[in-house]
Amino acid sequence: MTPTPTTTPRTTGVPPGAGSSASRQHTLRERNLRLVARAIYEAAPPPSGTTPPSRADVAAATGLTRATVSTLVDHLVAARLVAELAPTSSQRAGRPAVPLVPARRTVVGLGLEVNVDYLGVRALDLAGDVVADAVERGAFHDSDPAGVLGRLGALAADVVTRLEAEGMRVAGARLALPGLVDARTGELEVAPNLGWSSLDPVGLLGLGALPVHVANEAKLAALAELAGEVPPSFLYVSGDVGIGAGIVVDRSLFLAERGWNGEVGHVVVDPAGPRCSCGARGCLEQYAGKEAVLRAAGLPLDAPLGALVAAIEADDDGARDALHRAGRALGSALADFVNLTGVSTVVLGGVYTELEPWLRDAVLAVLRERVLAAPFVELDVRAARAGQHAALSGGAREVLREVVADPVAWG
Numbered sequence: 001m002t003p004t005p006t007t008t009p010r011t012t013g014v015p016p017g018a019g020s021s022a023s024r025q026h027t028l029r030e031r032n033l034r035l036v037a038r039a040i041y042e043a044a045p046p047p048s049g050t051t052p053p054s055r056a057d058v059a060a061a062t063g064l065t066r067a068t069v070s071t072l073v074d075h076l077v078a079a080r081l082v083a084e085l086a087p088t089s090s091q092r093a094g095r096p097a098v099p100l101v102p103a104r105r106t107v108v109g110l111g112l113e114v115n116v117d118y119l120g121v122r123a124l125d126l127a128g129d130v131v132a133d134a135v136e137r138g139a140f141h142d143s144d145p146a147g148v149l150g151r152l153g154a155l156a157a158d159v160v161t162r163l164e165a166e167g168m169r170v171a172g173a174r175l176a177l178p179g180l181v182d183a184r185t186g187e188l189e190v191a192p193n194l195g196w197s198s199l200d201p202v203g204l205l206g207l208g209a210l211p212v213h214v215a216n217e218a219k220l221a222a223l224a225e226l227a228g229e230v231p232p233s234f235l236y237v238s239g240d241v242g243i244g245a246g247i248v249v250d251r252s253l254f255l256a257e258r259g260w261n262g263e264v265g266h267v268v269v270d271p272a273g274p275r276c277s278c279g280a281r282g283c284l285e286q287y288a289g290k291e292a293v294l295r296a297a298g299l300p301l302d303a304p305l306g307a308l309v310a311a312i313e314a315d316d317d318g319a320r321d322a323l324h325r326a327g328r329a330l331g332s333a334l335a336d337f338v339n340l341t342g343v344s345t346v347v348l349g350g351v352y353t354e355l356e357p358w359l360r361d362a363v364l365a366v367l368r369e370r371v372l373a374a375p376f377v378e379l380d381v382r383a384a385r386a387g388q389h390a391a392l393s394g395g396a397r398e399v400l401r402e403v404v405a406d407p408v409a410w411g
Contacts, residue, residue: 029072030408035062036072037407040082040100044127051088054097073100079411080106081126081403102126107410108163109399110173111392112156112205113217116140116193116241117302119152121159122392123170126400128227131168132159135389139302141241142195146204153205160210169410171403172211174395175201176220178242183259186214192277193242213398218262219253220394221349222246224386227397234345235337236384237264237330238391239352241290247341265289267333287329290351296322305351312358323355327362334363335370344377349384356383 039061043053053061059069076082083103087096104127113120117139123132134155140148160170179191188199202212222236226248236246243265247254254261265285266278273282286292291301297319299307311319334346346363348356360381367381368374386393403410 032062032064032068033072033075033407033411034405035064036069037076037081037404040073040076041102041126041404044102051097052085052099052101054099056097058100075411076407079407081407081410102128104129105131105166105168107169107171107400107403108132109171109396109403110156110159110210111176111220111395111397111399112152112173112212113176113389113391113395114140114148114152114194115178115217118389119148119155120389120392121152121156122389122396123159123163123168124393124396124400125168126403128397130393132163133392134159140194145194145196145199145201148194149201149204150206153207156205156207160207170210171410172213172399173207174220174398175205175212175214176217176391176395177201177214178217178240178244180260180263181214181216183215183255188214189260190278215395215398216244216246216259216262217391218244218349219246219255219259220398221384221386221390222248222347222394223253223398224390224394225347225349225384226251227393228385230347230385231345231380233343234347235334235341235343236347236349237334237352239288239290239348239350239355241285243285243289243330245337247337247343249341249343264333264337267336269329269332284329284333288326288333293322293326293355296325305354309354320358323358324362327359328366330359331363331366332370335367338367338371338379339373342373344373345380345382347382347384349386349390353384356381 036058039058040053055069055073056066059066077084080103083101085099085101087098089096105125108123108125108131111122117137119136121134122130125131136155163170177188177191178193180189182189188196188201190197201214205212218238221238225236232251233249238244245262245264247262266283268282269284269287270282274286275281276283276286294301294303294308297308297311308319312323352359363381367379384390
């Protein structure tokens with residue numbers, strides 16, 4: 001399950017002063033290996049009409065000599081982190097260029113998730129392909145964390161066993177939870193809709209030596225959007241029973257001191273409103289959370305999202321009013337975020353992705369009313385493009401990002 005880091009045999013009889021020189025040389029090689037790996041991975045997937053980079057392209061991008069790059073690429077190929085495609089003709093003199101791409105089905109990262117109504121496991125390889133996907137539906141309101149995390153761990157262990165039987169190495173996992181996760185310790189402070197608090201979840205998974213880190217669901221989902229075409233800065237809003245957000249600035253996630261920012265679901269829309277699961281009154285979740293919208297539309301709380309969409313498409317007044325009310329409430333809360341952060345693009349994820357056609361106009365109308373900078377910037381509200389259960393993809397990608405950042409451990 002875990003990588004076997006390469007080790008350098010300890011030697012004796014080293015002349016005085018040679019140790020520090022050897023250490024510097026070793027450190028320089030590791031740095032150059034990271035540069036080369038990053039250059040290859042940042043160029044993938046290639047834009048339409050272009051080819052992946054060759055050794056010469058990587059040398060030009062990194063400033064390293066072609067000989068050095070060639071040696072380092074050979075190392076990455078041998079480690080099954082990079083693959084070579086068939087040579088392509090080139091306008092330059094000399095041998096045809098050999099395109100370099102992330103290796104497929106060799107090293108994989110796992111995304112794990114507990115949400116209010118499902119458990120999920122997804123494995124992505126270095127090329128970004130989904131190589132395993134398992135989602136188990138359930139009802140996890142006020143659930144027992146040991147039992148739920150044990151079930152998720154068993155689901156993940158089955159996936160790991162299958163992947164390893166096919167010759168893939170699992171680099172680690174990210175566990176997405178819908179609540180406050182301390183970014184420094186990985187502990188869950190509170191997840192109101194699960195009924196969990198003060199919890200160290202990793203040990204309850206029972207995954208042994210597999211490295212697992214914990215993060216907030218919305219923040220991992222926001223990172224999944226970076227795999228597509230998206231502005232460098234945006235606010236990602238993940239809608240479900242609860243509502244979370246991730247703030248991305250210059251393609252990096254903003255975490256603040258403990259990573260507790262982004263709890264937009266508990267922004268107060270009406271101080272006299274209904275009681276929220278967090279204990280406060282009038283939180284956004286009570287107006288724009290999935291269950292709140294279903295209730296307002298006259299549908300059962302466990303109704304599939306498709307039932308709500310069908311009601312809207314059938315011009316059901318209750319469903320349309322519920323979505324309009326949710327959109328206005330969402331716009332009100334997001335206006336505060338936009339005023340505070342200055343980020344002008346809002347990406348609607350989770351259940352909001354499918355509901356975006358009926359939410360967008362109401363959200364935009366409130367943003368234009370309440371955002372001070374609205375006359376001077378183009379406010380953009382769009383549907384997420386990372387697909388279903390985006391936190392699973394975001395978590396797996398974060399694991400693989402660390403592999404690329406430290407390829408030496410996999411040589």
